[in-house]
Amino acid sequence: MSNLRPRVDGLSAARDLLGDLRALGQTPAPSTCVSGTLTRVGLADSYLTIETPLGLVYVAWNERGLSVARRASTNGEFEVEAYALLGRRVFLETEPPRRMEQALREWLAGDRRAPLTFDLRGQTPFMQAALLKAREIPYGEVRPYSWVAREIGHPAAVRAVGTAMARNPVPVFIPCHRVVRADGHLGAYGMGGPESKRIILQAEGLNVAQIESLAASGVRYVSSASGDSYCYPSCHFARSIAPEQVVTFAGEEEAVAAGYIPCDVCRPPLPALAS
Amino acid sequence: MLSDVALAAALADNLDSAFESLVCGWSQRLYAFSLRMTGRSRDAEELAEETLVQAWRALEGYEPERRRALRVRPWLFQIAANLARNRARSARRNPALSLDAGAGADGQSFSAAAERIADDDPLGAPGAALERQERLDELAALLLTLPEAQRVVVILRHIEGMQYAAIAEVVGEPVGTVKSHASRGVARLRKTLERERVAAAQEA
Numbered sequence: 060m061s062n063l064r065p066r067v068d069g070l071s072a073a074r075d076l077l078g079d080l081r082a083l084g085q086t087p088a089p090s091t092c093v094s095g096t097l098t099r100v101g102l103a104d105s106y107l108t109i110e111t112p113l114g115l116v117y118v119a120w121n122e123r124g125l126s127v128a129r130r131a132s133t134n135g136e137f138e139v140e141a142y143a144l145l146g147r148r149v150f151l152e153t154e155p156p157r158r159m160e161q162a163l164r165e166w167l168a169g170d171r172r173a174p175l176t177f178d179l180r181g182q183t184p185f186m187q188a189a190l191l192k193a194r195e196i197p198y199g200e201v202r203p204y205s206w207v208a209r210e211i212g213h214p215a216a217v218r219a220v221g222t223a224m225a226r227n228p229v230p231v232f233i234p235c236h237r238v239v240r241a242d243g244h245l246g247a248y249g250m251g252g253p254e255s256k257r258i259i260l261q262a263e264g265l266n267v268a269q270i271e272s273l274a275a276s277g278v279r280y281v282s283s284a285s286g287d288s289y290c291y292p293s294c295h296f297a298r299s300i301a302p303e304q305v306v307t308f309a310g311e312e313e314a315v316a317a318g319y320i321p322c323d324v325c326r327p328p329l330p331a332l333a334s
Numbered sequence: 335m336l337s338d339v340a341l342a343a344a345l346a347d348n349l350d351s352a353f354e355s356l357v358c359g360w361s362q363r364l365y366a367f368s369l370r371m372t373g374r375s376r377d378a379e380e381l382a383e384e385t386l387v388q389a390w391r392a393l394e395g396y397e398p399e400r401r402r403a404l405r406v407r408p409w410l411f412q413i414a415a416n417l418a419r420n421r422a423r424s425a426r427r428n429p430a431l432s433l434d435a436g437a438g439a440d441g442q443s444f445s446a447a448a449e450r451i452a453d454d455d456p457l458g459a460p461g462a463a464l465e466r467q468e469r470l471d472e473l474a475a476l477l478l479t480l481p482e483a484q485r486v487v488v489i490l491r492h493i494e495g496m497q498y499a500a501i502a503e504v505v506g507e508p509v510g511t512v513k514s515h516a517s518r519g520v521a522r523l524r525k526t527l528e529r530e531r532v533a534a535a536q537e538a
Contacts, residue, residue, distance in 0.1 A: 076524055079473050080492040088365035089379055096357050096386040102350055148354075 094150035104145065105152040106137065109163050111231050112262035113255050117141075118163065118232070119149045124176030128229040130250060144228060145181075166232060169198030169263065177229060185213070189223035196237040199263040200293040201270065202325070203241040209328060225249050236260060243274015265293060278307040280314050280327055289314040294325035338406045346402035349393060356406070357386055363494065364414055370489045371418040373478045381421065385414040408503040411494070415486050415504055422482065472530075476523055484519035491516045 097103035104126050106119040117137040119127040127144055131137035134151055141149040158174075165173035177194075179187045188211040196202050204220045213219070224235035230250045236259050240246040245267070248256035260267050273281075273292050280289040283300040289308060290297035308314040311321070312330045321327045336344065336355060344352035364385050369378035389410060393401060477485055483505075490501045498516070502509045 075469075076473075076520070076527065077492055079470055080488070081495070082470055083370055083474055083477075084363070084366045084493040084495075086366050086369055088362040088382065089375075092361040092365055092379060092382050092386075093357050095379075095383045096361065096390075097354060099383070099387050100353070100390040102354055 097148065098150060103148040103150055104141070105155070106141065106149045107152050107155040107160070109160070109167075111167055112259045113231060113251060116231055118229075119145070120159065121178055123178035123180070125229045125232055126178040128232050163232075171198070175232065177233060179228070182228070185211075185216070185219065186223045186226065188212075189220050190227060190229075190233050190235070193224065193227075193235050193238050194233050196234060197295065198234075199260075199265045200291070200295065200325070201237050201239045201260065201265065202291060204238055204246070205241055205328075206291075206326070207238055210326070221247070231259065241279070243271050245271075273307070277309045279310055280308040282306050282308070282314065282319050282322075287319060288322040289319040289327060290322040291325045291327055294322060296322055296324060341406050342402050342404045345393060345404065345406075346398040349401070353390060353393065356389070360406075360410055361386065364410060367411065367414055367489055367494060368418065370474065370477055370493055371415075371485065372421070373474065377421070381414065381417055384417055385410065388413050388417070405500075405503070407496070408500045411490060411496075412504045412506075418486075419482065473523070473527075476526055479526075480519050480522060484515045484522070487512055487515040488519035488523070492520065 094103065094105075098105050098121065101121055104119040104121045106117055106127075108115050108117050110116075114130065117127075117129050117131050117134075118125060119141050127141045127149070129137055129140055131140065138149055141147075162173045162175050166175045177190075179190060182190070189207055192207050192210050204224070205214070205217045207220045207224075208214050208217045211220075220238070224238050225247060227233055227235040227249060230236070230248075236248060236256045238246070239256075245253045245256045245260070247253065257267050270292055278292065281292050281297045281300065282289040283304045284306050285304060286300075288296075289311070292298075306317075308317070308319075310330075311328050314327075315330055321329060336359065341352065341356060341359070344355065361382055364382040365378055368381035368385070369375060372378050372381060392413075396404075477488065480488065486505055487501055490496045490504060491498070496504075498509050498512050501516075502512045505512065507515075
């Protein structure tokens with residue numbers, strides 16, 4: 060009998076050991092294993108939220124740059140919408156890279172040197188061209204839809220530019236809010252309508268009421284009595300003209316007839332050639 | 335989870351979406367392997383992630399037919415085992431690179447487990463669960479003392495539950511060698527545990 064005891068112990072110890080080894084394989088992996096891998100290989104994007112003049116905005120990005128910006132009331136709502144737009148999952152970044160947050164803030168404050176890039180894969184070449192052109196409009200200034208159309212080499216595609224702006228995947232960051240109607244109306248805005256467009260332009264220091272009243276009174280361009288070029292009213296050159304020097308024009312024909320040429324910074328159009 | 339064959343076929347047909355399934359299906363197992371190889375949860379997380387990223391880079395370069403023929407499981411563990419070996423080698427060469435070199439296995443698991451048990455099961459038998467957790471922690475620490483060649487094989491055989499032929503593929507050794515590593519490794523674990531049990535009994 061006394062011989063049997065240690066053998067039974069030995070057998071059960073052997074079973075215990077193998078069972079314990081198997082149990083060591085049951086450790087759950089941190090959820091970041093999946094999200095970390097998928098974001099690193101480009102099959103998913105990360106996202107964070109950031110305060111903007113339009114409130115909290117969700118921003119997704121990957122190694123190529125920002126991919127989606129949206130307002131949403133919950134993380135889940137944003138995740139669903141971003142998936143529909145991107146065809147990839149997005150994961151909340153609990154410790155967003157400081158460089159990224161810094162760049163977003165600088166960009167929102169109007170610093171165009173902020174190292175921010177955009178991932179516009181999946182958009183048509185026309186969309187990409189229109190969006191990248193909108194990105195060139197300086198902080199606190201506006202340009203007409205027709206300006207974007209002409210600058211990207213499709214002067215007749217004014218409505219298509221409107222559509223492109225409406226479908227901007229990264230509003231606020233690609234400033235489609237700076238593209239307005241030639242008649243001075245602010246025009247549509249995807250992220251909250253015209254009222255939001257007014258709020259964000261005012262936050263950039265644009266005197267929206269003044270721009271609107273100029274347009275309402277038929278003014279399209281301004282220039283200085285002592286200068287030789289005509290500008291869009293929000294061009295920073297135009298805004299630096301002393302009030303008593305300001306000359307206004309109802310159209311490019313009038314400005315050219317008065318001996319002015321288009322400003323080479325804000326690039327308003329020349330009159331159409333007589334056919 | 336998809337079978338290896340189904341997953342390989344999916345990888346051949348649509349790499350992007352199949353890779354997402356691969357990551358969801360395998361990250362826990364690769365993490366568990368990495369944790370038992372390194373003993374530290376942070377290292378294990380890095381190792382599992384690096385394994386999957388390397389797998390992705392390789393898959394991107396493979397023709398669909400090569401992806402279809404892939405034996406996913408041994409292939410993944412081969413990548414993980416190589417990375418673990420390189421990591422251990424560079425940690426030996428340059429201990430400063432590893433922030434907590436010499437700290438040994440995670441010290442947190444015991445108390446964390448104790449808390450978990452206390453939270454989850456206030457009316458249960460925390461004594462038995464604690465004792466089991468203690469035993470598992472001891473075993474995990476003991477695994478780390480095995481020579482690497484034995485540790486890899488013991489983990490793949492007894493934790494991951496792989497066949498010897500597949501393990502032989504992972505480590506690139508003949509099946510006979512793999513079997514002998516496995517049995518020596520387990521024997522060594524058993525002997526140490528037995529010695530400690532005796533020592534504990536004498537103390538008591």
